[in-house]
Amino acid sequence: MSNAFLQRLTHAAVLSDEELAAVEELCRQPKDVAAKKYLSRDGDEMVSFPVVLSGWAARYQILRDGARQITRLLLPGDAFYFDSSPDGVAIEEVITLSSCRIVNILHADMRRVIDRFPAVGEAMRSYGSMENAVMASWVVNVGRRDALERMAHLICEAHYRLSLVDPKLDEQMFFPLTQDDLADALGLTPVHINRKLQQLRQDQLITLRSKQLIIHDLRSLQQVAGFDSAYLAPRTQTPRDEERLKAIAA
Amino acid sequence: MSNAFLQRLTHAAVLSDEELAAVEELCRQPKDVAAKKYLSRDGDEMVSFPVVLSGWAARYQILRDGARQITRLLLPGDAFYFDSSPDGVAIEEVITLSSCRIVNILHADMRRVIDRFPAVGEAMRSYGSMENAVMASWVVNVGRRDALERMAHLICEAHYRLSLVDPKLDEQMFFPLTQDDLADALGLTPVHINRKLQQLRQDQLITLRSKQLIIHDLRSLQQVAGFDSAYLAPRTQTPRDEERLKAIAA
């Protein structure tokens, strides 16, 4: 089973076998976490950062009136790395949306690897750029798209990001978000999500049932969303990357 | 005249005189740029990244239908560092909102400094965390706050971030955003901005005239906004930081 985190970094920068192995070394003690569990809570001391190896999680904030806004999805390969204030205290909550396989990497350990292999630091910086691009696209999504476009865009983004880590992903995918989750991710109400979801179904664009999402017409869905994958386009993987990742996982 | 970028990094991490001097070295050739000029355009090769030493700039995206969404404000001390795709191509546009003093730092030069002084890399990572926190708060702002709250929040954020770089900032500040800019930053229309701005004025919270903003009652404004500065709270500066920055600027 290959490591989604290494896969992500491979998309971010060219790393030598030695460098990949050093990162892999950090992922030696994964643990399984059930759905709806906190990975970090507001105010926690962040001596380590979680990396999602499989499953979905979400970062969110709660407002005074109890409203929740999800600010980012953590898909397989994503790290909660650039997300603590300088004094090392978590400022947002992270919750699993499905059962997940998680590694907690000590900041000190990662730092040691980066000191030894600056290219790893570069890869993390590059990964941070992609995170940044995703967050910016969320601001655009919530700020300037209507409900239908937002939903379509979120689905396109998730599908595209998953395809980076799982090259053999087809039109069917695991999609654990409830309508309440979708509402909190897109800045809408569950009722409105429900209605627009029905419209996407009626337009023959998707099927969504018991956490399985089928995209019937990706091209049209992207058209509706105004989705252009360029903003999170990876460095193109070299043909050898895949076999190298396998070798290291072994 | 002290360097806003060094000031920012000082808030992000503890840096030695030597490390600060190395970064200062990178800022030796600033240039003055007029308002409404592009700092980088979609598709530009990003061999260097701009740092704003004074003035305001904005990152934004344009949608198919011509709508614009500002995704981030670049205030003095901010860097456009985590913002290129892995192949080094700019994915968003950056435009000056006022006349600005800008330095373009070569990625290669920054990398050399980081290789020599890993703490600078840590400071940049920490700066990236703050950027990330700001972007997340924008998602929350646009996703879950109404028009009045959004405006109040943007003002509080700008005021707070400016105060980090200019400790003697009082209730009056330079605020170059037009109502159209505000609309594009907050995901609203200029007409609605106008109306809610009047409400903020009527409520005796602010005065805004010819790019000068006066906050009459910061506490109440924060109350309206639901603003809590914790999410971008810096490492508390040591008393000596200020004099050290002065010494290096000399």
Place this chain on the structure above:
DNA sequence: CGCTAGGTTGACGATTCTCAAGGTCAGTGG
């Protein structure tokens, strides 16, 4: 077999948008 999380539907209301017109003010050229 009932409980509960999650999904669906309807009626009504509110925030925000659209369109369209007019106003102010600083700068510019005749």
Place this chain on the structure above:
DNA sequence: CCACTGACCTTGAGAATCGTCAACCTAGCG
């Protein structure tokens, strides 16, 4: 010196998207 221009701001009326409230349905699960 003054009319003109363009950027920016203001105002009104009507429409649309989205929200609120409240009820009911469905399916998985202990």
